[in-house]
Amino acid sequence: MAERRDTGGTSTDRLAFLLALVPYLIDQVSVTVDEAAEHFGTSPERIRRAVELIAVSGVPDASGSVLPGSGMFDIDWDQFEEQSIIRFRQAPLTEQPRLSGREAAALIAGVQTIMALPDFAERDDLWALREKLARGTTSGVAPVAVAPADSGETLTEVRRAQAAGRRLALDYVSADGVREERLVDPVRLDSVDGVWYLRAWCLTREAERTFRVDRIATVRSVGTADEHPASTADPASLFSGSDGGGVRVEIELDEAALPLVADYLPDDIRPVDGSAALVRATVELSHLAKVGRLASRLGAAGRVVTPAAADEARHWAERAIAAQHRRLDF
Incomplete structure (x- = not known):
């Protein structure tokens, strides 16, 4: 009976294998056939056949042709045949625009911001992407980074409760210093400008509410949460009134300055x-x-137009100036 060859499954499977093998070989620079086979959990024979196929492949030019010495993969055949080492002397996929240090820093900052979100914190592919961005620059990464905020034990506890479907009792301090206990069923966590917000169904208010995590003094699990529909609120709306009994404030400003208060603005300008x-x-x-x-x-x-709100804004400014003077005197 003839020995059965490792064909690698369907044509779709073989294509997926090649698409994964090429960037792996380029990234490794030099790797043995056995090491590549162990990495992909396949036979050395299959790796050899794939490398031989890659060697007659390439990236077409503007006319659609793939010519030797230009757009083709060039294997170091001496090392491949004599030492079973795979090394590209030329790989057209590496001939791509490289990032400047500032461009790489901007992308890395974006990746780190995503990694700060609960659903992405432990993603290995994001860690790998960050490392590749750092390596793929022309002059090194510019000294720019995102310093993740210290989320602390409270955020960890809220995350666990949300994942486990647990109800929470929050000892919550509002922006005006009022402290009260709220019973909530967590719905969603959002991060806006480095600040974490818990969107939850508040049993105390019988409505969906938003809580700043850094204003939660203590938190404890008190049972199983009821099911509620996922919040569809835009994170930008976290700045709007949410606790009932809100106040409406009229403001007047230069049209060019609208982006300064974009988080607050309604549609009727x-x-x-x-x-x-x-x-x-x-x-x-x-x-x-x-x-x-x-x-x-x-x-x-x-300026703030509403009289009562204008008075409050003036008092706020006076308190801020006085506090600054106290710090300077000290």
Whole structure:
């Protein structure tokens, strides 16, 4: 009976194998046939046949032709046949635009931001991508990085509860310093500008609410959570009012300054009569104490129009100036 050859499965399987083998060989630079076979869990014979096929393949030029010495893979045949070592003298896939240090740094920063999200924190492929980006530059990576925020034990506990479907009792401190216990069923975690937010069904309010994780003083599991539909709220809406009894604040600003308050703005932005540049908008805040944050975004480019909110913004600025003077005096 003739010995059965390792054909590698269907044509789709063989194509997938080749697509994985080529970047592996390029990345390894030099690797033995046996090492490659062990890496892919296949036979040395199959690796040899694949390398021989790769050697007659290449990237077509503008006319659609693959010519020897130009767009083809060039194997070091002496090493391959005499020492069973696979090494490309030329691999057209490596002849691609390389990243500058700044470009690589920007991409690495983006990857690290993604890795900070709960669903991506342990992804090995993202770690590998970050290392490849660092290696694939023309002049080394520029000194730019994203420093991950210290999420602490509270975020870890919230993640576990969300994954296990557990209800939580939160000892929560609001922005205006009010401290109370909330019973919540976690729905979703979001990170906005390095700050973690828990979107949850609040049994205390009988509605979906958003909680800043860094304002949760203590957290404990108190049973099994009920099922709730996944939140469809845009993370940008985390800045809008959410606790009921919110306040509506009218602001006026230069139209060119709208990006400064993009997190707060509704869709109804109105031009100011008699002005070609000014616009007005009504934003909703969860409580009046948050108007200081809004005013700090506006700066000199706009003003708070609503009288009570304008008074609060002025008091907020006075408190901030006084605190700065105290630090300077010290």
